[in-house]
Amino acid sequence: MPTDNKRVRRPEVSQSPSVFACRPAAVLPAAGPRADGRRRDQVDVRPVFVRCGLVSQAKGSAYIEAGNSKLMCCVYGPRETDRKDETDMKCGRLITDMRFAPFSCPERGSWIQGSEEKDLSLMLQESLRPAVCLHRYPRSQVEVNVMVLENSGSVLSHAITCASLALADAGIEMYDLVLGCSIRQDGASYMVDPTYLEENGCSSGSEDNQGRLTVAFLPSLNQISGLQSDGEMAEETLTAGVRTCIEGCYKLYPVIQQALAKATRKAAPPPSES
Amino acid sequence: MAAGFKTAEPLEYHRSFLKENCRPDGRELAEFRTTTLNIGSISTADGSALVKVGNTTVICGIKAELTNPTVEAPSKGYIVPNVDLPPLCSSRFRPGPPGEQAQAASQFIADVIESSDVIQTEDLCIERGKLCWVLYCDIMCLDYDGNLLDACIIALLAALKNTQLPEVTIKPEACTPEVNLEKRNGLLIHKHPVGTSFCVFDNSILIVDPTAEEEGLSSAHFTVVTDEGDRLCSVHKPGGTALSGEKLQECISRATARQREIQKLIDKVIQSVKAAE
Amino acid sequence: MSPMKLCVPGDKLCSTEDCIPGTGVYLRHGYIYSSLAGYVLRKNEGEELPVISVVRETETQLLPDVGAIVTCKVTSINPRFAKVHILYVGSTPLKDRFRGTIRKEDVRATEKDKVETYKSFRPGDIVLAKVISLGDVQSNYLLTTAENELGVVVAHSEAGAQMVPISWCEMQCPRTHAKEFRKVARVQPEYLQA
Numbered sequence: 096m097p098t099d100n101k102r103v104r105r106p107e108v109s110q111s112p113s114v115f116a117c118r119p120a121a122v123l124p125a126a127g128p129r130a131d132g133r134r135r136d137q138v139d140v141r142p143v144f145v146r147c148g149l150v151s152q153a154k155g156s157a158y159i160e161a162g163n164s165k166l167m168c169c170v171y172g173p174r175e176t177d178r179k180d181e182t183d184m185k186c187g188r189l190i191t192d193m194r195f196a197p198f199s200c201p202e203r204g205s206w207i208q209g210s211e212e213k214d215l216s217l218m219l220q221e222s223l224r225p226a227v228c229l230h231r232y233p234r235s236q237v238e239v240n241v242m243v244l245e246n247s248g249s250v251l252s253h254a255i256t257c258a259s260l261a262l263a264d265a266g267i268e269m270y271d272l273v274l275g276c277s278i279r280q281d282g283a284s285y286m287v288d289p290t291y292l293e294e295n296g297c298s299s300g301s302e303d304n305q306g307r308l309t310v311a312f313l314p315s316l317n318q319i320s321g322l323q324s325d326g327e328m329a330e331e332t333l334t335a336g337v338r339t340c341i342e343g344c345y346k347l348y349p350v351i352q353q354a355l356a357k358a359t360r361k362a363a364p365p366p367s368e369s
Numbered sequence: 370m371a372a373g374f375k376t377a378e379p380l381e382y383h384r385s386f387l388k389e390n391c392r393p394d395g396r397e398l399a400e401f402r403t404t405t406l407n408i409g410s411i412s413t414a415d416g417s418a419l420v421k422v423g424n425t426t427v428i429c430g431i432k433a434e435l436t437n438p439t440v441e442a443p444s445k446g447y448i449v450p451n452v453d454l455p456p457l458c459s460s461r462f463r464p465g466p467p468g469e470q471a472q473a474a475s476q477f478i479a480d481v482i483e484s485s486d487v488i489q490t491e492d493l494c495i496e497r498g499k500l501c502w503v504l505y506c507d508i509m510c511l512d513y514d515g516n517l518l519d520a521c522i523i524a525l526l527a528a529l530k531n532t533q534l535p536e537v538t539i540k541p542e543a544c545t546p547e548v549n550l551e552k553r554n555g556l557l558i559h560k561h562p563v564g565t566s567f568c569v570f571d572n573s574i575l576i577v578d579p580t581a582e583e584e585g586l587s588s589a590h591f592t593v594v595t596d597e598g599d600r601l602c603s604v605h606k607p608g609g610t611a612l613s614g615e616k617l618q619e620c621i622s623r624a625t626a627r628q629r630e631i632q633k634l635i636d637k638v639i640q641s642v643k644a645a646e
Numbered sequence: 647m648s649p650m651k652l653c654v655p656g657d658k659l660c661s662t663e664d665c666i667p668g669t670g671v672y673l674r675h676g677y678i679y680s681s682l683a684g685y686v687l688r689k690n691e692g693e694e695l696p697v698i699s700v701v702r703e704t705e706t707q708l709l710p711d712v713g714a715i716v717t718c719k720v721t722s723i724n725p726r727f728a729k730v731h732i733l734y735v736g737s738t739p740l741k742d743r744f745r746g747t748i749r750k751e752d753v754r755a756t757e758k759d760k761v762e763t764y765k766s767f768r769p770g771d772i773v774l775a776k777v778i779s780l781g782d783v784q785s786n787y788l789l790t791t792a793e794n795e796l797g798v799v800v801a802h803s804e805a806g807a808q809m810v811p812i813s814w815c816e817m818q819c820p821r822t823h824a825k826e827f828r829k830v831a832r833v834q835p836e837y838l839q840a
Contacts, residue, residue, distance in 0.1 A: 101466050101467050101472050102451055102467065102472070102475060103449055103450055103451060103475050103476065103479045104449075105447065105449040105503065105505070106436040106437070106439075106447055106449075106503050108436060108437075109434035109435060109436035109503045110434055110435050110436070111434055111435075112433065112434065112435055112535050112537070112548040112550070113548070113550065115435070115537075115545065115546045115547055115548040116548045116549075116550050149426075149512070150426070150457075150458070150511065150512045151424035151512055151514050152424075152458065152459040152460065152512055152513055152514060152581070153457075153460075153512075163412055163413075165410075165411070167457070167511060168457075169457045169458075171456075171460045174460070192456065192457075192464055194455065196428070196430060196507065196509055197430065197432065197451075197505065197507040198411060198413060198414040198417065198430025198431070198432050198505075198507055199411070199413055199430075200413055201413055203432040203434060203505060206451065206453070208464075238456070240455065240456050240457035241457075242455060242457050242509070242511070244411060244428065245411050245412065245413050246413065247412075247413075
């Protein structure tokens with residue numbers, strides 16, 4: 096194993112105490128109410144707490160808390176592009192970086208960005224790009240950094256919402272806000288905005304239609320900008336799932352609008368009408 | 370005019386304030402920014418704390434894992450601190466492996482832990498030569514506006530005080546540990562080290578708790594760490610202009626006063642967290 | 647006066663039949679939508695329809711554009727060009743530094759072939775310039791100072807004192823009375839605050 100001489104020395108191997116726990120791993124119940132009291136098969140998103148403009152150094156920033164999931168996003172730029180090629184002359188670049196804090200998951204994460212984080216960063220970029228007026232920022236790049244402080248499920252969908260808030264807070268021109276919502280399909284029933292356990296727990300129920308779905312949605316333009324599904328689902332289940340996610344996004348929309356309006360008012364009083 | 374002057378001639382701009390014994394943000398030279406503390410907000414960590422010193426925001430999350438002690442020190446556990454300065458916290462940091470400043474900060478925190486005896490690594494041993502705890506103390510900056518080290522030490526200390534380790538028993542017949550995640554015990558905190566950072570302007574003017582801008586313009590900066598017994602745990606002065614002995618003495622007495630304020634703050638927040646439970 | 651309306655990106659503001667789109671808005675299917683989180687501003691500018699814009703605090707103009715007057719700081723010089731950091735666009739400070747280049751032939755309008763960059767700028771000078779091009783793949787923003795109002799506005803002498811302009815091509819140190827060459831700007835009152 097190559098030694099990491101840029102960090103304080105650590106033991107070569109260590110194991111999470113949960114490996115030795117005497118308690119068996121929790122199994123997702125196949126029916127009945129969910130652990131946090133929400134109902135299955137209902138568009139029951141967790142109430143979100145959102146704030147804009149918390150980070151003094153960033154152009155724009157946002158914090159979102161849904162249940163125990165806590166995410167923060169900062170936007171920097173538009174700044175000069177590091178590497179230039181022909182397309183950058185007409186159109187700006189959107190750069191996304193999503194990371195998990197090492198202490199954010201039940202098992203400790205690594206210091207180095209893993210492939211899951213890279214996948215999420217890419218998905219985040221693809222979901223946001225259709226909404227950003229990049230042609231207004233030639234020769235420049237807009238950087239979006241998301242940090243997951245605590246992962247209690249549905250982090251990608253909340254990262255999308257949080258990032259679009261931070262972009263709007265930074266005054267980056269956008270066609271629309273982007274809202275994210277995800278579901279966990281468990282046999283015939285589904286759970287909206289799943290928690291970490293609901294996302295990853297294996298089900299005791301049927302084998303068919305097991306999967307996850309995340310939708311990024313532009314609420315005012317009524318368009319889907321990003322869709323990610325994994326697992327196995329029948330076509331009808333998937334289309335119904337997309338519809339459910341859109342419904343979930345509309346539930347978030349007023350909260351996000353209000354938070355943004357509040358931040359805008361706080362940042363500057365209305366200009367005089369002259 | 371003021372904004373233009375500030376961008377074009379930042380050093381002159383700061384000097385014009387220092388001449389009047391005040392600073393651009395309205396503070397006096399020896400005044401700290403408001404420090405706030407939030408303990409135990411991350412439920413996935415075994416202990417956590419979020420500290421704000423003015424705009425500077427630092428979060429520390431502690432995760433405990435099980436490992437084997439080294440042959441040289443069979444009765445000692447590990448504490449592995451890591452300071453991360455992600456590109457999120459300021460436009461000056463780039464993604465990728467830790468930069469110079471992050472490396473220096475991690476090493477400084479490791480030195481403070483060792484020299485101050487905040488935790489004795491013997492306490493982390495479960496069975497001599499066989500099993501011990503390793504505490505991964507990940508300190509992450511979320512908003513970088515100067516005085517990183519002070520904020521890191523406060524976050525670390527508060528998170529350590531919040532840490533609850535699950536109970537471990539070793540079955541003698543199977544030689545495997547058994548962990549009871551429901552039953553948890555706090556750590557024994559031996560000392561309460563608190564840091565105070567200073568910046569030097571023009572070889573003579575000392576300011577406390579510098580912002581990122583002040584740090585960039587000053588000719589030297591240094592950090593004094595003391596504990597509740599007024600003992601000096603660490604004095605860290607990476608280069609810069611020289612400093613007289615009297616000035617240093619002045620700084621140390623300022624640091625001991627700060628240590629009391631911060632320890633009181635941590636105790637108060639821990640009390641309120643306990644009361645809420 | 648009613649409180650000004652706030653909007654967020656994607657809000658439908660009005661039809662193109664009612665207003666002319668200004669800044670911070672975009673057109674789609676005959677309607678005007680907001681592209682910023684800010685205040686809705688309607689302005690009558692003598693035309694038939696009012697101009698509708700969405701405005702935020704100060705950061706309306708985020709990037710240097712062709713024709714914009716910028717304030718920059720000289721970072722390095724060589725015989726062919728001077729490199730600068732753009733600090734301000736108009737009177738709006740930029741949060742991130744953008745680099746620009748003033749080529750030798752763009753320093754002044756007359757006797758272009760006799761220009762010597764080190765007699766025009768020194769590193770650390772504050773210069774007013776105009777953007778002439780966004781540059782290509784290799785180069786940065788191209789700037790010019792070939793107007794009377796453009797050029798050095800603040801400069802320090804070798805002794806470290808701030809110099810006073812004495813002609814369009816010379817500045818003097820108040821401490822040592824030494825004269826140094828610069829392409830001096832005739833500062834217009836409207837730029838004095840920047």
